[in-house]
Amino acid sequence: MDNEWHIRKEMIEIGKRVYDKGFVAATDGNLSHRLSGDRVLITPSGFCLGEMQPTDLAVVNMTGRLLTAPHQPTSELPLHLTAYRNRPDINAVVHAHPPTANAFSFAGESLEQCVIPEVVVGFGTIPTTAYATPSSDEGAQVIAELIRDHDGLILQRHGTVTVGGCLRDAYFKLEKIEHAAHITLLARLLGKVIPLSDNELRRLGQVSERMGWGSAEGIYQACKVNPPSNG
Numbered sequence: 001m002d003n004e005w006h007i008r009k010e011m012i013e014i015g016k017r018v019y020d021k022g023f024v025a026a027t028d029g030n031l032s033h034r035l036s037g038d039r040v041l042i043t044p045s046g047f048c049l050g051e052m053q054p055t056d057l058a059v060v061n062m063t064g065r066l067l068t069a070p071h072q073p074t075s076e077l078p079l080h081l082t083a084y085r086n087r088p089d090i091n092a093v094v095h096a097h098p099p100t101a102n103a104f105s106f107a108g109e110s111l112e113q114c115v116i117p118e119v120v121v122g123f124g125t126i127p128t129t130a131y132a133t134p135s136s137d138e139g140a141q142v143i144a145e146l147i148r149d150h151d152g153l154i155l156q157r158h159g160t161v162t163v164g165g166c167l168r169d170a171y172f173k174l175e176k177i178e179h180a181a182h183i184t185l186l187a188r189l190l191g192k193v194i195p196l197s198d199n200e201l202r203r204l205g206q207v208s209e210r211m212g213w214g215s216a217e218g219i220y221q222a223c224k225v226n227p228p229s230n231g
């Protein structure tokens with residue numbers, strides 16, 4: 001059984017963090033959490049994430065039908081439901097507009113290179129989706145395949161979507177994407193971005209597996225590097 005009130009309070013707290021960090025402006029961005037019985041708790045349309053109350057949140061079913069709410073759910077509801085349908089292992093989705101990560105997408109630049117070790121271990125890579133009009137069904141379709149293999153995506157010319165076991169987990173992934181984008185931008189200003197070499201990625205894969213952070217194979221596949229020949 002969910003502790004729904006606890007989850008509602010956590011959503012308010014994480015919403016404040018997203019807003020206070022400048023990862024959204026005004027009424028942009030939205031959060032959701034899977035509840036028992038095929039239900040989803042989600043932020044309402046037209047609210048600032050920094051100014052919500054636990055009772056403002058909406059509950060919908062997995063077809064998007066409103067079950068209980070004083071307000072309509074976010075217009076990005078199809079994006080959230082698509083993430084849950086494709087990822088039975090996750091419980092939370094955060095959608096935001098972090099400026100630096102967004103700037104890469106608006107410049108037509110990718111964050112998919114394997115550059116920062118903790119990002120490679122945490123995410124593999126951070127792909128960018130095809131362009132879709134925000135809040136459209138198309139916006140949900142462009143994440144459907146990529147979200148199966150990635151916990152964080154850049155939505156082209158729009159923002160990010162991150163998923164996790166809880167809202168804090170999905171929020172931290174948003175923070176890490178924006179941090180990675182910021183570091184990459186600074187590195188570019190200083191000169192050029194040098195990706196991790198194949199050998200460095202192989203050693204990272206071995207350490208990741210030994211430390212229990214994630215499978216080495218996942219890193220080799222994400223960064224398109226052959227496994228070590230000596231196993």
Ligand SMILES: [Zn+2]
Nearest residue numbers: 029134158159
């Ligand atoms: Zn958006």
